[in-house]
Amino acid sequence: MGQTITVTVNGTAHTADVEPRTLLVHFLREQLTLTGTHIGCDTSTCGCCTVHLDGEPVLSCSVLAVQADGCAVRTVEGLSEGGELHPIQQAFHENHGLQCGFCTPGMMMTALGVIEQNPQASDDEIREALEGNLCRCTGYQNIVAAVRSAADQMARS
Amino acid sequence: MIPSTLEYTKASSIDEAIAAVQAGARPLAGGQSLMPMMRLRLAAPGAVVDLGGIAELVGVCEDGDEIAVGAMTTHRAVAADPLIGEHCRVVAQAASGVGSLVIRGRGTIGGSLAHADPHGDLPAAILAVGGAVIARGPGGERRIEIGDLITSYLTTSLADDEIITQVRLPKGNGRSAYAKFHRRAIDWSIVGVGVAIGADGVRAAATGVADRPVRLAGFEAAINGGASAEEAARAAGEGIDPTADLDGSTEYKRHLAGVLAAQAHQAAQG
Ligand SMILES: Cc1cc2nc3c(=O)[nH]c(=O)nc-3n(C[C@H](O)[C@H](O)[C@H](O)COP(=O)(O)OP(=O)(O)OC[C@H]3O[C@@H](n4cnc5c(N)ncnc54)[C@H](O)[C@@H]3O)c2cc1C
Ligand code: FES
Numbered sequence: 508m509g510q511t512i513t514v515t516v517n518g519t520a521h522t523a524d525v526e527p528r529t530l531l532v533h534f535l536r537e538q539l540t541l542t543g544t545h546i547g548c549d550t551s552t553c554g555c556c557t558v559h560l561d562g563e564p565v566l567s568c569s570v571l572a573v574q575a576d577g578c579a580v581r582t583v584e585g586l587s588e589g590g591e592l593h594p595i596q597q598a599f600h601e602n603h604g605l606q607c608g609f610c611t612p613g614m615m616m617t618a619l620g621v622i623e624q625n626p627q628a629s630d631d632e633i634r635e636a637l638e639g640n641l642c643r644c645t646g647y648q649n650i651v652a653a654v655r656s657a658a659d660q661m662a663r664s
Numbered sequence: 665m666i667p668s669t670l671e672y673t674k675a676s677s678i679d680e681a682i683a684a685v686q687a688g689a690r691p692l693a694g695g696q697s698l699m700p701m702m703r704l705r706l707a708a709p710g711a712v713v714d715l716g717g718i719a720e721l722v723g724v725c726e727d728g729d730e731i732a733v734g735a736m737t738t739h740r741a742v743a744a745d746p747l748i749g750e751h752c753r754v755v756a757q758a759a760s761g762v763g764s765l766v767i768r769g770r771g772t773i774g775g776s777l778a779h780a781d782p783h784g785d786l787p788a789a790i791l792a793v794g795g796a797v798i799a800r801g802p803g804g805e806r807r808i809e810i811g812d813l814i815t816s817y818l819t820t821s822l823a824d825d826e827i828i829t830q831v832r833l834p835k836g837n838g839r840s841a842y843a844k845f846h847r848r849a850i851d852w853s854i855v856g857v858g859v860a861i862g863a864d865g866v867r868a869a870a871t872g873v874a875d876r877p878v879r880l881a882g883f884e885a886a887i888n889g890g891a892s893a894e895e896a897a898r899a900a901g902e903g904i905d906p907t908a909d910l911d912g913s914t915e916y917k918r919h920l921a922g923v924l925a926a927q928a929h930q931a932a933q934g
């Protein structure tokens with residue numbers, strides 16, 4: 508039996524019929540075809556699926572779509588505006604903060620959550636905040652450098 | 665994977681939640697353990713009732729000699745709470761080490777206790793201070809001491825139609841600390857130990873060494889009898905028989921319990 512929900516995703520309200528068992532990540536990827544949010548595990552361990560739910564970073568694989576009814580969701584697709592990269596995207600690009608890119612949407616959404624809540628975050632705080640986001644490629648150094656640079660850039664602007 | 669078919673309701677009061685649980689629904693708190701279990705089909709509830717809309721289940725306040733913590737208070741809020749930090753630092757420290765920042769923003773103290781994972785950090789920390797929960801069901805409320813709540817792997821003494829509404833933490837445990845060992849930041853504790861120096865002596869409780877959190881009687885007896893922390897650490901393995909697995913042998917885990925108890929005891933004094 509379906510349940511009707513309305514979720515505002517990246518500023519656009521979507522009303523849809525979902526089965527209660529649908530995970531938020533499946534709703535985003537399959538019903539809204541926003542495939543930027545990735546799925547990397549079955550155990551809520553990898554962080555690839557991180558999105559913002561009413562401004563808070565959450566693992567969209569650990570939230571039911573029906574729980575997001577009436578909420579605002581921001582995904583990686585909502586970062587750039589008018590063709591301009593968001594500072595966090597620009598910083599990942601400039602600092603070579605990605606290789607295969609699989610972890611990148613989750614990394615950026617977690618990092619952005621940290622920067623928004625703690626604009627003065629130290630490198631140690633950035634590392635700690637990213638503890639739930641696994642990357643199999645980069646070795647993390649360039650990711651931390653990218654987040655550092657985005658935080659500084661966002662503090663200036 | 666996709667969870668199996670279920671019905672979803674969101675309760676707006678404790679009574680509504682209890683009615684749903686009585687009708688067979690499983691409580692859904694932060695979902696940080698239940699959702700992965702549902703994805704793996706280790707759990708397949710036919711219905712869940714979301715406790716996320718019940719305001720009175722969230723928050724921390726003083727109540728006589730105890731701190732009352734709403735069951736739906738998140739790990740992040742527990743870790744940062746000044747009252748818990750002052751009176752039960754070990755609990756705040758355990759909460760600050762759970763999973764990752766994002767997981768701590770959703771996972772709850774009540775969910776951790778009800779889930780009763782044998783590697784959970786909160787149960788051991790709360791056992792170290794001698795805490796309890798308030799459970800409410802159709803017949804009313806009762807108090808369950810932590811030592812009586814968790815009875816085995818993922819098993820509690822809660823009745824099927826009861827939910828945890830509050831966690832009670834006794835004051836006077838400011839001198840306390842939590843130490844855990846794990847390989848990666850996101851991993852669960854292989855072993856974790858909470859130590860509290862209270863008015864009636866030192867209490868130590870460990871996770872990861874049995875099917876439930878347990879007091880480290882050997883360590884407690886030694887340290888309360890005047891032994892050095894090093895001597896007491898050697899006694900920490902008495903009476904515990906951790907299961908050997910990929911994380912390590914029984915002897916290794918006994919040793920780890922002693923090392924962590926001594927570390928937590930040292931940190932508790934500062
Ligand atoms: C990658 C990862 C790493 C983790 N690492 C750690 C760690 O290091 N240490 C640690 O301790 N935990 C860890 N956790 C577990 C996590 O912290 C959960 O928060 C916790 O185990 C369950 O809390 P929850 O609020 O998410 O409960 P849920 O997942 O919503 O529920 C868990 C269980 O408790 C029941 N329940 C929930 N609330 C109540 C209630 N009020 N009354 C009765 N029953 C209730 C549910 O029905 C369910 O059976 C980790 C989780 C993940 C995904
Ligand atoms: S898909 Fe791995 S944490 Fe959500």
Ligand code: FES
Pocket residue numbers: 604605606607608609610611641642643644645
């Ligand atoms: S860039 Fe490949 S997993 Fe991170």
